[in-house]
Structure formats: C-alpha cells, structure tokens
Amino acid sequence: MIKSKIEEIIVKALGEIGVIDYPVRIDLTPEDRKGDFTFNCFPLARILKKNPQIISSELLTKLQREELFEELESVQGYLNITVKRKELFSEVIEDILSKGLNYGTSSMYNGMSAMVEYSSPNTNKPQHLGHIRNNVLGMALSNVLENAGYTVIRTNLINDRGIHICKSMLAYKKWGENKKPDIKGDHFVGQYYVLFEKKYDEEYREWQELNPDLNISKEEFFKISTLGQEAQRLLQLWEEGDKETMVLWSKMNKWVIDGFMETYEKLGCRFDKIYLESDTYKSGKKIVQDALLKGYVYKEKDGAIKIDLSELGHKVLLRSDGTSVYMTQDIGTTVLKHEDYKTDLQFFVVGDEQNFHFRLLFTILEILDYKWAKGCHHYSYGMINLPEGKMKSREGTVVDADDLINELQKMVIYIMSKRNISGGIDAKALKLAVGAIKFMILKINPTSTMIFNPGEAISFEGDTGPYLNYVYVRCEHILNKADIKNFDGIDYSKSVTSEEIALVKHLACFPGLCLSVAADYNLSSIASYLLSLAKKFHKFYHLHDVLHQDDSALKLFRLAIVRCVRDTINKGLKLLSIDVVEEM
Template identity: 40%
Template sequence: MNKKFQSIEHITKQSLSILYRLEPCPSLNFQYTKKEYIGDITLILFPLSEKLKKPVEKIGKDIGNYVNSQLGDMITFSIIGGFLNFIFKDSYYLHILKQMLNKNFYNLKLPSENIIVEYSSPNANKPLHLGHIRNSLIGHSISKILKIVGHKITKIQMINDRGIHICKSMIAWKKLGKGETPNSSKMKGDHFVGKYYNLFDKIYHKEIHDYSKKNKDYNDKNIPILKQARILLKKWESGHHETINIWKKMNKWVYEGFKETYKKLGINFDKIEYESHVYKFGKNIVKNGLKKGLFFKKKDGSIWVNLEKEGFDQKLLLRSDETSVYITQDIGTAVERFKKYCIDRLIYIVGKEQDYHFQVLFSILKRLGYIWVKKLSHLSYGMVDLSSGKMKSRMGNIIDADSLILEMYSIVKKIFFKNFSNMEKEKYSEVIGLGAIKYYFLQVDPRKRILFHPEKSIDFKGKTGTYIQYTYSRIRSLERNFLNLCSLTNKDWSNIKFDLYEKKMIKILQKYPLILKKSAMYLNPSLVANYVYEVSKNFNNLYQNKRLIDPLKIIHSNIRMNIIHVTGNILKSGMSLLGIKMLDRM
C-alpha cells in the first residue's frame, strides 16, 4: 500500500521515530473527532505524554507540524486539552480518493508466511451439519483474507475416515443393509451412510435397555452390537479384505455427498488428507515416547501420558488392543505435516468443545520435544443454534447442511422474484440464499456462539448479506445511468468542494486496508463483514440525501461516481472474502 495513503497514522509513527527516537513505536490511539469539535481524526496524546515525559501541548505541536510538512499543507490541526485534532482540507480528501482509485490500494505488502489452515474435517459416517457450515465458512474466509494480505495459504481438510464411529455405520449396514445403496434408495451418499449410523444408535440403546433388565452392573463392553463394531475395527486395522472393501465402498458414498454439499457452499480445499493414511504414524510416535519414559503403560496394556504438572489430567494415547484414539492420530498428523511442508503457521479451526483436546495435544507435542509446537494455534469457534425447531432434517434433530441450504432457497423464492422466470429464480435464490447464510454466520466473531434465524437473515433493510447485495446492485445501476446521462472526465478536480456526506464516505472507504490487516491478524472475518455493512449503510445515507447524478454539474457528478465506484469495488472485494457473490441487478 502506498505509504502516503497511510498518511496521518503512518506519518505520526514516523514523526515519533525521527523527533523523539521512540523505537519501537507504541500503539497509538486514533479515533474520529467528536462532533462538538472541529476535526476529522483525533490522536489522544496523554499516553505519549506519560511515556515521553513531555507536555501534551509540545508533543501535539511537534507531531502536527511534522505531519503537515509531509502532506504538503493538505491538513491543519488544533490541540484541545490532550487531544490532537487533524482537520482534512478538500485537497486531502481528493488525494485519498485518487489513492483509492489506484490498483495498489489493497496491496498491503505484509511479510509473507507459509500457513496451513485446516477446517471442516468431518467424520465419514454422516452428512455435514450446521456446525460444519460455520467451520467451513470461517476457514474458507480466513484463508482468503490471509491470502489477500500476502500470505501463502494451503487449505487442508482432514477427513476422519477410520475408527469406531466409522465401524458403527459399517456394522449396521452389514447386518441390515441387504445390499442397499444410495442409488437404489435414491438418497445422497452421506445421508445414506448417516441413516445406518443412526440405525446403529437405535440398536445400541435397545440392547443397553435389554441388558440392564437382566444385569445390575452395566458394562459397555458387553453390548453385542458395540462388541461387533470393535471386532470390525480390529479387522480393519489388520487389513481384512472384506472389511476394507466395505469401508472403501461406504466412504466413497460419503465423499460423493460431501463434494456436492461443498460445491453448493462454494467451499474448496488445496489438499484432502485422511486419518487412515496417518494413524499409524501416531502409534509409532507414542510407542517411541513410551520407550523414552515420556509416557507410561497400565496393567491392561494401554498407554497413557500424565499431564498433571501441566495442569491437565492423565490422557489415554493407545488402547489396550493397540487401536488409536483421536489424539494419537492428531500427534501423527502434526509431525508428518512439519516433515512434509515448510510451515510458518498451522491453524486448526475446530469447535470450542475441543479446547481441552488441543491444549493437551500441544502439551504432548512439547513434551516430545518438537520445537515447532509454538507455530500451532487453535481457532476455537462457538456453536450454532437455530431459533426454532421447525427445520427438522432427515437425520433427526441435527440440522444437516443440505436441508438448511434448501430451506434458505425456499424462503428466498417466497419473498422475492414472483415475476421472474424459473431459471432466474434458481440463479438469484442461490446467490441470495447462500449469501444470507454466509453473512449471518460470518458477521459474528468466530469465538462467540450464534443463534441462526433463517428469515431474519434475508432482509433488505437489516444487517444482512441481502442488504449489502442490494446496495451493490444499486451502485452498479447508478453507474449505468451515469454513463447514459453524463460523460467521464478527470479534469478540473483541483477546486472541488466535498460536503459532509462525501467526506464521511471517503473516510470510511479508506479504512479498508486496515480492516483487512486487522482481520488477518486476529483471524476474524467478522471485522470484514461488519465493515462492508458500515460501508453499505453510509452509502445509502449518501444516496438518500444527495443527488448523485446531475448532467448540469458534470465535474461533481464525476467525483461522486468515483466515490460510488470505489464503494462498489470495496463491497465486492469484501463480500468475496466472505465467499459471497454479488449481483449487478436485483
């Protein structure tokens, strides 16, 4: 990004280095100037006064004079109490506008890192659900934001394709499927396999009930269908031919279903990894850790780690039958990735309920002596709840992604497009319906739990993706009208006078690179989502209060069209980072 564009904030930091030898520069507290004072942006001087041991008046004058000299008298300043108020002249607003029209406006030129982002990571025994939607949208958006600020991103999905949960679906299908397939049942593959996972659960609970009637002491190991699933897992780990063939067949059905859902959501990955390919690595690492005395073995042969000194408890790493648990696989996966890739950071995007799991994982890797553990981070996101129980999926109480997407399409068709052709309805309902889901999920800080209201997510007047999409289509319509009524010119802009609405719009637009930087720094797409809403809201305020196209005032109409053009570009860019498409007409 052009250094002059960074302007006051950047030059203020520069002034502290040159005038006061203040290195590194402390965090500076800028804010919009309060309405009762004259100014555009204000620097709070008290923290600097305390650090430099100098009066606020002197510091304010030194900084103000330095900034003024660097910007060629495009600003003035005043000092009121401990506040340095910068006042932008019209020439400064014009300078900002021209900078925003430059193609390098978004070029932040941050130091580049190689970053792996792991997200979605579903189990291969049921369809993607509401939580997977939020996970995938966060991961995909963060990857886009990190990429736009200059990082090299590898998006990875780790599919949990082995283990007892997979064997549960397999044993239910083997016992009761009678050769049924997704095609013969006319079901999507992931839903089909999920049906048998649910069937296992029903049989399992019935057998528990029957067992409890005959036996006072409940023991999970004695439940017949669970015993059969565990035997199947042992067969799978030993490479039993028939078991492997059933596993491959059922997983293939699930993957075909996942692929279809991801395509609807616009989600993709650079690499797909499978637990079945790496779980043995984890087992070998655990066994070596046992030999080194880092772990311990219990009487039943299971291997554990004692993390009480680290503030945790004892953690199972390998069962007595030598089958792996989740953390064993995650140990192996992390080690293999750092062998395979040149990584500066590895970000796991996983729900908040797994906070403890990742704390333990990182502690184990540290105990094993892997110095790269400091490059690992867990972005913990909150769960998603629905506002009502009206939307029931074919899987029972858990809302699957496909059902939610279809329901959103249906809501859009009912509200809009009554006079459109069927082809147009399909196109627009998909863009608006998915935009509504994505924006509603991403406008909230990932770390917070959210309550999803399907109907509220589609509103032309509220804080929704639909409102922003409509604002964008209004902007493109204005541009088309302008070209029909006026001619383009960039002459005689030097004496232009900006009104309050235009100034406010330019000030908001110039924040975009800073928003991108902060969003990347904090791994928080909601900063972008809330910013594009702020841009839309202020544009509509400008639209309602000013005549934007006036053939009798060509110069000012051109200026306003340039503001509008930048607004449209920023809305399109920001929404693209959220994975949301825009429509030129609505």
C-alpha cells in the same frame, strides 16, 4: 495510503520531541466531533510523564507546517486532524481506482506460509449448521491470510474410520437390503447411522426392563450389547483389512464423500489437500516410540507410554497393548502435515470443546522438540445453538446444512420472482442464500457461542449478506448506466457533502483493517466494517443523486466514489468467501 501517511508524519514529529519506536495509530474521529483522524495522547502521557493535553498541543505545533492538513485541534488530550479535502479524496479514491479488487491486498507476510485445516467431517452423517460455521471460518481465515501475503494450503482431514462409521455400516448390512442411494449419499448413509442409534436404544430399553436392578449407563451398555459388540467386531474386521468389510466401507464412504462434495461446491469450499484418517491414523506410533528412545516420554510398568506435562498432568500416548489413542493420531498427522508442506503456521479450525485437547497437543509437540510447534494455532470457535437450546439429533432439532441452503434458496427465488429479475434466478438465489448464511455466521465473533434464529435467517433485512450485496447491486447499476470508460481528471473540489466525506474516510481504513485481521484473526471485524460501509453508502444513495447531474465534473466525482465502494464491498465479501450477484 492516507492513514499510514499521516501516521508516518506523527512518528516523525514525535521523534523531534524525543519519542522513538512508538507504535503510532490513528483512528477515525468520532462523527460528532470536528476532524477526520484522531491521535490519542493519553498512552504517551504515561511514557513521557506529562499531561496528555500538553503533549497534544506540542504535537499540534509540530504538525502545523504540514501541507496535508487543513486544520488541527487539540482537545482534552486528543489531537484531531482535518485533512485537506482535495488530498483526502484524491489519495483514497485514486488508490482504490488503480487497485480495484487488489485494494487491501498486501505483501506484509510474503515469504510466509500457513496451512489451514478445516471442515474435517466424519463420514457417517451429513453436515449440519455447526459444520457450516467451521467451513465458513476456514474459508474466510484462509482468504484473509492469503490476502496479507501468506502462501496458504487449505486442507481437510476427513475422519473416515472408527466406531461411528462401523455403526452406519452395520445398520446398512442388517437392514439396508443392498440398496443404492436414492437421495444424496451423505443423507443416505446418515439414515443408517440414525437407524443404528434407534435400534440400539430399543435394545438398551429392553435390557433395562429385564435387568431393573442393574444401573448401567447407555454408554457402558455398548460393550455388552449385541449391536455394540457387532459394531466393534466390524471395526476389528476393518483393522484386519477384511475384504468384504473393506468393500462395503469404501462403497459407503464414497457415497458420503460424494455428498460432501456437492455441499462443498455450493458453499465454495476448496482444498489443496485432503487427508483421510484411514491413511494417517497409524502415523503417530513411530514418533512416540522414537520419543521414548530420546527420553521425552516414559514407559509405565504395564507397558503404556506416557508423557509428563507438568501442571497439565500425565497423558497416555500408547496403551499398554501398544495401540494408539486419539492424541497419538493427532501428533502423527500434525507432523505429517508439516513434513508435507513445511508451513510456518498451522491452523486447526476446530470447535472450542477441544480447547484442552489442543493445548495438550501443542505442549506435547514442544516437548518432542518440534521447533515449528509454536506456529500451531487452534482456531477455536463456539457452538451454534437454537433459540430453544442446543441442537439435538435425538430430538430431530439439528439444522441440516443442505436443507438450510435449499430452504433459503427457495425463499430468495420467491422474492426475486416478484421483482422482475432477468435470467439465471436459481443460480443468483443460491449465491444470495449461501451469502446470507455465511454472513450471518461471520458477523459474530468466532469465539463466542452463537444462537441461530431460523426466522431471522430468512428475513434478508437489516444486518445481512443481502444488505451488503444490495450495495453492490446499486453501485453496479449506476456504473452500467453511466457507461463510464475512465476516471481521469476528477475534480476533487467539486463536492464536500458529509456523506461523501464519511464514505471516503471509511474506505481509507480498509487496508489497515485487512492487516489487523491477518494478525488477530477476528473475522467478524471485517463483517462490522462492511456493514458500516454499506450503511454509509445507502444513506449517501438516498440523499445524493449520481447520474442526473448537469455538472459533469460532479457526476464523475460521485461515480468514482460509487466505483470505490463497489470494489471495496466486493473485496470485503470475497475475503469472507461470499460471492456477489449483480442483480437482485
């Protein structure tokens, strides 16, 4: 790999002027300046207490003997390096040609393991755009870690119990007439959840009219309302294992989960292990009781068990009646997950409204003396809003996951039907539509709140998934037409257009990028990288013909570049969990 080769050369040269253990990193030289790679000497200036320009010049002298370099220039504290064309091209191109889709894969974290818990839906309603962000981030994060050498366990902790489930169960019991789903199961059950909320609203309004002088919020009203009490009674029955309730519960849960699986199939979500909260929700209790014996937690006079988190306050772990709270369950499942797989890292892909909760959880685990707790990581991501504001189920502005996929798929089919695409249009359109949605989400920094614009989503122009896929299609088409068998004996002195140089230099950065993302988890930097690569390729494509070359050596050289671009684009998209189509 050319970049690390150069970095090693600089490390060696720095050693000769007495600098050791310095994390040398080179960047691409800005396009309006001469050079391929740049070493910035300013940070060193502080360490050496020397003018950066002097350091840069000294370094230049040391590096001049290197065969690899064509030219060196020291400008204002920056050392700009121009690599010999032949070396630059052959190093990068042959590396990619030999590795193909393994380009960027590394063994850096071999021997390490990570669990990624993502999706984790509630089984009372279908998934929406927010869940898609979660699913897509979870998939991509897993891929990136795996690609860097981690053994990855993908898990889904399905929240299949609790008061929200009982709401849809109750509505179904009362008004469902024992119907079977005539639509996708999660949507079917979701209708009853919505129905419950509607009826509950009505009850609340009526009550307000009868009691105009009492000011009780809708949430507080739940405890005294008929529907609220019935739902709570159902929860009790469930916890007691009441047969009729259990039968209804498993029936409805199956409908929902079957529906989820269909959506997961379309999105490409897969899990090595699915945890059900109905199995795990009790598991924290014993841990807290043991912790009491060890003195990590303490008992209040009323019997409640609490933990002292110093500046974070005190947190209840068992209620005075001995039952668990949400935190207790999370402690239990986290320990369980670790006992099951003993991974070095545990990622929780969960929205940023739970930042504080996870801060508490990890602090508690450390106090309970779990050594692996420092490997726990809340992969926090921001909400998705609409141009008009937040999605609100009450106002029907929630963007449903299945609807969105279907709509985009139809749109793509419409475009394709006008373009003479052969066979399997539905499947291709689905891939493109899902890819478009995924990329739209992944190009944005996971931590930031993002705004989803439906109009932009269907445009398929500019910085989009299809834009990247189009690079693949163009490359694939050229390579098919050329029908090239092998790339032996490329003449690297053939062509030196600025577009080719820019492409190759950019390609050279991919392995380093993969590693940095595996360390800082910023998936959107992969998206930026791919967009930049795609842009460079499309420009190259327009300015330089590949196939119609009399000079066969030039043709082979360009075909090699095309192939490298194709594989790198494909690989980058794979990391983002996006499948390419070969024709569009």
